[in-house]
Amino acid sequence: MLKRTFLGALLASTTLAVTPGLAGTAWDGPTTGPAAAEGKSIVVVAGDLKNGGILGVTTGVEEAAATIGWDLRVLDGAGSIQGRTAAIGQALALQADGIVINGFDAVEQQAALEGVVSAGIPMVAWHSGPKIGCDAPGGIFANVSTDAMTVSEVAAEWALEDGGKDIGVVIFTDSTYQIAIDKADRLKETVEAAGGKVLEYVDTPIADTSTRMGPLTTSLLQKYGDSWTHALAINDLYFDFMGPSLAAAGLSPDKGPKAGSAGDGSEAAFQRIRSGGYQSITVAEPLNLQGWQLVDELNRAMQGEPCSGYITSPALVTSGGLEKLGESNAFDPDIPYRAAYSAIWGK
DSSP: OOOEEEESSOOTTOOSOEEESSTTOOOOSOOOOOOOOSSOEEEEEESOTTSHHHHHHHHHHHHHHHHHTOEEEEEEOTTSHHHHHHHHHHHHHTTOSEEEEESSOTTTTHHHHHHHHHTTOOEEEESOSSOOEEEETTTEEEEEOOOHHHHHHHHHHHHHHHHGGGOEEEEEEOTTSHHHHHHHHHHHHHHHHTTOEEEEEEEOOGGGHHHHHHHHHHHHHHHHGGGOOEEEESSGGGGGTTHHHHHHTTOOTTTSOEEEESSOOOHHHHHHHHHTOSOOEEEEOOHHHHHHHHHHHHHHHHTTOOOOOOOOOOEEEOHHHHGGGTTOOSOOOSSOHHHHHHHHHTO
């Protein structure tokens, strides 16, 4: 059964097992696997390093690669399809021993990834599509993620717990990514199944949030007024650019629509939640841990070993829970994953 970690008050509607708190939690990931392959060079192809989730995972990969003793190159797709295609091509030209696909849909880059498969280069991924775990589509050895549907359910349940059945929700997603569609659909289903109302389902590219979210927020306020009580999005990045428009409309954080994100737990989101800004919660993933897992899965792929099948657990991050983290602006669970992976690798 998948575990959820909660920072702050537990939702009454939670039915899955809960790992309380952050400290002293036992390692539930792999304990066996191949020792480190020596002298390898890998490339991270990042969908967009402006995205806090992608950046957090990249940082974890960098840390783990240094521990396992591999050379690492990070290429930024800069938020565009063309940029990601070019980055994959550059990774091929670098003759990498392994590639990490970080934060974009494998279907979008099917032709480019076929070139990687043809070259016999092992690939692992973070958030590359709706199938998580081993043998993901597109020739990907392992797609590392929390259970995206659980993440959406936690975010929607928070809104329902916060506002009751009279809530009016606007959902933000990006149809460029199948996983984003699936997450948004689950948000909508969960809200409506409990009797809540979804006012609008907004499809807007996550790469364009800096220019689109301001005007969109103003338009939605004019359209729905006080009936818009909660904003739910598939990523924290949407809320990086919502606050100024709410402030310009004279709405304080406690009076305007309350924002909750179904991923990924960016540093900016933590800061907004901590400071009482225009975001109430995020459902965070252990990004740094997932970076270490990506390196471990790639080490397994390089040596013809099966993938671990490990699925990490998300956390509902609230202002109350953040008080327990001190100054930290990341969900990095206090479990010995660094020691566990280092032991597997013989480092």
